[in-house]
Amino acid sequence: IAGITQAPTSQILAAGRRMTLRCTQDMRHNAMYWYRQDLGLGLRLIHYSNTAGTTGKGEVPDGYSVSRANTDDFPLTLASAVPSQTSVYFCASSPFDTSYNEQFFGPGTRLTVL
Amino acid sequence: GQQLNQSPQSMFIQEGEDVSMNCTSSSIFNTWLWYKQDPGEGPVLLIALYKAGELTSNGRLTAQFGITRKDSFLNISASIPSDVGIYFCAGLFQGGSEKLVFGKGTKLTVNP
Numbered sequence: 001i002a003g004i005t006q007a008p009t010s011q012i013l014a015a016g017r018r019m020t021l022r023c024t025q026d027m028r029h030n031a032m033y034w035y036r037q038d039l040g041l042g043l044r045l046i047h048y049s050n051t052a053g054t055t056g057k058g059e060v061p062d063g064y065s066v067s068r069a070n071t072d073d074f075p076l077t078l079a080s081a082v083p084s085q086t087s088v089y090f091c092a093s094s095p096f097d098t099s100y101n102e103q104f105f106g107p108g109t110r111l112t113v114l
Numbered sequence: 115g116q117q118l119n120q121s122p123q124s125m126f127i128q129e130g131e132d133v134s135m136n137c138t139s140s141s142i143f144n145t146w147l148w149y150k151q152d153p154g155e156g157p158v159l160l161i162a163l164y165k166a167g168e169l170t171s172n173g174r175l176t177a178q179f180g181i182t183r184k185d186s187f188l189n190i191s192a193s194i195p196s197d198v199g200i201y202f203c204a205g206l207f208q209g210g211s212e213k214l215v216f217g218k219g220t221k222l223t224v225n226p
């Protein structure tokens with residue numbers, strides 16, 4: 001059982017370039033999330049999706065977009081990367097029902113924007 | 115917005131010692147979660163709490179959901195070197211945004 005996979009593991013990117021971070025889960029969870037983690041700031045929610053076909057903005061959505069075409073995949077796109085988007089990005093998923101909302105995290109993507 | 119205060123920010127302890135960390139909030143939560151993150155990896159869920167007053171154990175770890183629903187603590191007994199990492203609390207208010215609010219983490223160092 002893979003759980004949640006993220007790709008790439010790490011990436012160095014020139015400012016202004018477009019980049020898509022991939023996230024796939026095999027647990028048939030309804031909800032998926034993207035967080036960024038920065039030193040001293042903890043985990044901050046970028047975008048989320050409660051179910052396939054729907055998305056919502058989190059705490060820090062600017063400069064990022066997401067799509068949820070199916071249950072398993074939730075890609076995060078940086079249309080034009082800037083150095084302040086240098087961070088570690090984590091994808092997470094949860095069953096999202098009224099009694100069970102634990103989130104499970106992927107291994108992360110370390111992104112450096114130069 | 116909802117915020118969590120997690121303390122302490124960091125702890126340096128000797129192997130074998132017990133550890134306690136806590137989170138407090140100005141908001142009421144219906145769920146408290148505790149995660150551990152090892153260097154270079156994603157957070158891993160340790161304990162989930164769903165009821166005020168609930169006390170739950172997972173091996174040497176014990177966590178409690180505060181009776182006011184605004185706080186939670188995590189205890190680690192008889193610490194070992196592999197307990198090193200960053201521990202995060204997270205709270206969820208169901209019926210609202212259904213999104214987790216995370217504390218900023220407690221960095222634990224265990225000296226052998």
